[in-house]
Amino acid sequence: MKLLLKAVTIASAIVATPALADGWTLVPEGSHLAYGTIKKDTVGEVNSFTNLSGHVSPDGKAEIQIDLSSVETNIDIRNERMIEYVFRKAGTAELTATFDMAEVSGLGVGETTTVDTEAALSLAGTDVAFEAEMFVVRLSESSVMVSTNDMVFISTEDAGVNAGVDKLLELASLPGITRTVPVTARLIFNMDGEQAAVSSTAPVAVAAVEGDIKAGKKVFRKCSACHKLEQDRHTVGPSLHGIIGATAGQADGFRYSAQLQESGIVWTADTLTAFLSDPRGTIPGNKMQFPGLKKDEDITNLIAYLQAETQG
Template sequence: MKLLLKAVTIASAIVATPALATSWTLAPESSHLAYGTIKKDTVGEVNSFTNLSGHVSPDGKVEIEIDLSSVETNIDIRNERMIEYVFRKAGTATLTAEFDMQEVSKLGVGETSIVDAEAVLSLVGTAVEIDTEMFVARLSETSVMVSTNNMVFISTEDAGVNAGVDKLMELADLPGITRTAPVTARLVFNMDDKKVDAVTGGDIKAGKKVFRKCKACHQTKEGRHGVGPSLHGVIGATAGQSDGFKFSSSLQESGITWTAASLTEFLADPKGNIPGNRMQFPGLKKDEDIVNVIAYLQDKTKG
């Protein structure tokens, strides 16, 4: 079961997109971790953990926590014994990983891939290294499912729980419990609502709302000018130089290159920053709005 946890961590890391610093959160209601045991040579059982949590950070680091007290064996007294003797009353097991997500980030909605995964499970002072394959499916633009491609087998000796298994055998008067457990995982991760641009640090979703104040005059489609010029590719462009739009001479002669810094100054006070330009909008008064709308433009008008 510890191995299963590791597999979960691997899955999480796969989800992040390198071009956009985005965090992802495990959806516990859609995820499932299970392991199997065999007793008396012929009696097979499937157990699971019902309380999982985790996330993938913008830099691709994965951390999954498994609430060990949520182990479900379908028998209350056995759950209690697992918690006391096998897990030694440890609160959680932690799975950590860090991955190169370049291959998986290319997946379109409905596409799948198989990726190699490595992770480390930490449980009661024992660290178990796992190397396996994971099946990854892009469910939507904002969700990814990761599952074990094959069963993963975990040694109770490697996991440091042999003594606990011995105690279970004694208490239940069993002649034997297998010391290798097959583990499977189905993990679903959802993109967090707050997407942060890697360059500006702004909240892209919040910036989209701020941009509604600009839409009366500006569009983000290339070449689509309105009352104001198209803002497609504005980051890195020279002020007053977009083809097909007649700018004021003050903008044309400003020599400004639109960067996050120069846009910040301009959006705070358009008239004061470049006197004589024809932009009627008085400016954004909140620093947070400026940072966020620049993040939105950075993301929306790339290329």
């Protein structure tokens, strides 16, 4: 787990170019840390932590705090038992790491890379080291997202929580709970300082999209009930005027969800493609009700149409 966060912070800071050498702060609303358990050999469950915080310094030192009281197993009594017996009433677990920024420096907006990382997890007096491969994508000039490229497995023995797991077995009258836990993470970081504030609203130059504009106009009919193309004409949804190259959730005069405002995403062909195919999955918690377009061709044509019609 620590390793995952460490990798994430590393990746986020690494993404910074010399011109963007500020620190990076974790965005809890868009970040997600989950782990899985299997009990009775056949029952699989997914649990998570809902409160994360952290920072990456300009020199590549990463520190992530996990609020252990925010554990969510979807059963209240089990949450309480995890906090008392497994986490031993510790307030937080801390992930620390350092990284070589040169490893992923120079990523442009929309570009991705993978990095191998090493990190340490401190939990209730026990320290454990991990290794993981992290997937890094630069969402904008001031935002990066880091996620586990594969699952990371953590030994309950190494983490010092075997006694707590034994207690859970006793209280729940279970024959067994796995002692190796798979962990996945999605962490979003925003750049600190005034430069980040400037970058968050400045349009980004985006290459023209190759698509059928006429066909895209027909696809837009599915969007037109909520979105207009005229500048500042907001209805159920915000105006889409100038959307290509703009930062999500920043248009004046429309009340966006906090999730969209804080995502840091710049609307490029790649980010729009991801969002239009799965709006809720791309930015969890945003207010858009449309389930998404299922055909890649429709998405490409729609983006080409938006670029042609709204960039004037």
